[in-house]
Amino acid sequence: MADGERCPQCEQPLPKSEEWKRRRFRWGMLLAVLTFLPTFVFWFVNAYQSISAAKTTGLGAVAGGFSESATMFGMVALVASAVIGITLLVRGMSPGNTQRNAISIVGIVWFGFLLVTTVGGVVLSLFLSRMHR
Helix, strand or coil, rough: CCCCCCCCCCCCCCCCHHHHHHHHHHHHHHHHHHHHHHHHHHHHHHHHHHHHHHHHCCCCHHCCCCCHHHHCCHHHHHHHHHHHEEEEEEHHCCCCCCCHHHHHHHHHHHHHHHHHHHHHHHHHHHHHHCCCC
């Protein structure tokens, strides 16, 4: 275990399970950041453009920008990365590391928000399209 990671407090080599938890945490947070940045960048850009073009305000204008950004990013990739990210972050939590656990919870909440809005939007649009028939 000479090339393994070391504990920051005592400089002892970390057990293999702790190294795997750190790796899962890092990959989970990477997925969280990768879904966060494009979603909100495109959301703000598209919301601003739709507000400017349609001269509208309110939730309708913001929802239009969010739906465009979700379509651009790809709903399937968004759901898949959210499920994988939640799994990695949950498996990367450890009882002795409260800072990592707190950051993991923020990432899990973010992924939960993405899942609810994406799946909820699809279900709502399907429901509304059936009502108009």
